[in-house]
Amino acid sequence: MLKDELTSENMIKYAGYSIIVSLFLLIFYEFEFGVMILVTGISLGIFGFFTKKYSNKLFIFLLKIILMIFVGYSIYFSFEISSYMQLKAPIQKICGLVKNINISNSRHTPNTFELVGEQKVVTFLYYQENKELLSSSNICIEYAFDDRWESYPRVFKIEPESIH
Structure with missing residues (x-):
């Protein structure tokens, strides 16, 4: 008591x-x-x-x-x-290759993947429903990120990279 x-x-x-x-x-x-x-x-x-x-x-x-x-x-x-x-964070776009897909067996460690672009590498949360898009060779992701408020970027759009 x-x-x-x-x-x-x-x-x-x-x-x-x-x-x-x-x-x-x-x-x-x-x-x-x-x-x-x-x-x-x-x-x-x-x-x-x-x-x-x-x-x-x-x-x-x-x-x-x-x-x-x-x-x-x-x-x-x-x-x-x-x-x-x-x-409210600015929306950014990165295109590149998916690398380092980390599937965790622990509840405390999130599943993540890295998208390697020309100039930078960004780590995103990995959800099982994104399997089809991640199997593509190059993808583009639109996201917002402010590290003061969250640990991982908020994804708005995932699509295969179009070749021009």
Whole structure:
């Protein structure tokens, strides 16, 4: 059982900790988790202040329920914000040969492949439905990538390279 109850002083203390952790995450370009922890910390601080100001038991119970909802929404909104920011990244196109298809047996390591173009190599997530296109000799991929928000580019279009 938890020894530490979610009192107003503890809420404010945990809010301070989570805001400090979120600032470190934002400094090290982990924006998705940084935003999630920042919103959670701000919510904890606000609710800690209100529970300190009001001592009605029903009000405090309702505030704790609302806090749980805000924590859930902070996770959801952080993923929505990162998806929106990833879509705002400039769309790029690379054509080349598919190399190094890595199929992982682990849940924690994603399946990836590299597309080797003339000037650069880009690593993409590999999905089983892309097998037909990856068997072609040369392909072109339109993608958006902002490494501050995601680890791998978001693919918009995969097509065989047309020879002109």
